[in-house]
Amino acid sequence: MSESNERPRMKIEEAKDKVIGAIAETMDLYGVTPAAANLYATMYFKDQMTLDEMRTELGMSKPSMSTSVRKLQEIEMVKKTFTRGSRKHTYVAEKNFFRSFMAFYCQMWEREVKMNLEAIEEAQEDFIDVIKDSTSTPEIVATAKKHYDQLEESKKYYHWLDDLVESIRSGKIFEFLPKDQED
Amino acid sequence: MSESNERPRMKIEEAKDKVIGAIAETMDLYGVTPAAANLYATMYFKDQMTLDEMRTELGMSKPSMSTSVRKLQEIEMVKKTFTRGSRKHTYVAEKNFFRSFMAFYCQMWEREVKMNLEAIEEAQEDFIDVIKDSTSTPEIVATAKKHYDQLEESKKYYHWLDDLVESIRSGKIFEFLPKDQED
């Protein structure tokens, strides 16, 4: 077994760990738990993993792996695969960062656009009511109008963000910014 | 004072609160503390604020406001302004979401590109050493090569992300995706 090829084996592990550390560190700035971040980074170098393999590899509990892998599935960074003959579920990490980027940011931005535009529409209606209200003093009307206009202006941004999402989803953005740039 | 224009005044506050709530909720998904998120959203409807005004407005401690506003300055969503005659520092919220977007994501992505590319370069050097190492078995060499190629492929993504940052910083992206789209 130990044919003294221990050193290169160790070096491979160290090299992987450098990348795993960097990926995990950036990921948990993305609102992912440390366990999920480590898990994804670990899976990045594996073909596929079962929950038990994850547990032994990361030295954590199985439920922790279960919830982490589910979170990663939600943001489409991990997919469940069908492995014939094994009763255990197997999971594969998305290794194409373009797809991870698309899944993560489009989901996040769409949510942001939806939530904020809804709030803005409601608020604008309220401001209009105040402007039309005869009991409002001129000063109050002026304030309402100012806020209304500010919100109206901000909508441009949310529409732009929506366009950005669409151009990423459709792949059109890669006509503007090619994937394989030379420099 | 109370000329029975209480109702429109209240309605304005309610309308603002709807938007403040939405902004704050999306913001703390961005790795900002609740206090900072609420603070920014509150400042969004104000011309400028001092630390004491923030404290009374949000009902929180002054150090909390101090650290929050500093965090917001770091991501360039708040700027310090010079107010003649007042000893208190005054702060203004960035109200142009395009600029906030630019500051926040460019900073985050640049950091990510830098960190991960550094780790990748180091790891790739290690993999090359393993490949050249005479004590490495063919199987180990194959593994090292596979990982090396996977990292090489991933670099395309980071270069693309870097290009994206550049096109946002320069404003070139708005030639591709205009700010004022009609639909």
Added chain:
DNA sequence: AAATGTGTTAAATAAATTCTTAATAAACTT
């Protein structure tokens, strides 16, 4: 120069989140 007002830092408390152990449910095998 002393004193007041303002902002920041440090330590401690409070709150929230993450992880684990234990129990339950589901699915597959014999």
Added chain:
DNA sequence: AAGTTTATTAAGAATTTATTTAACACATTT
């Protein structure tokens, strides 16, 4: 159909993070 394996859910423990209170430092004014 019973038993075994696997995954999930629920509840509890522990760590981490956020906020506050208290002390400090700085600056400005008198």
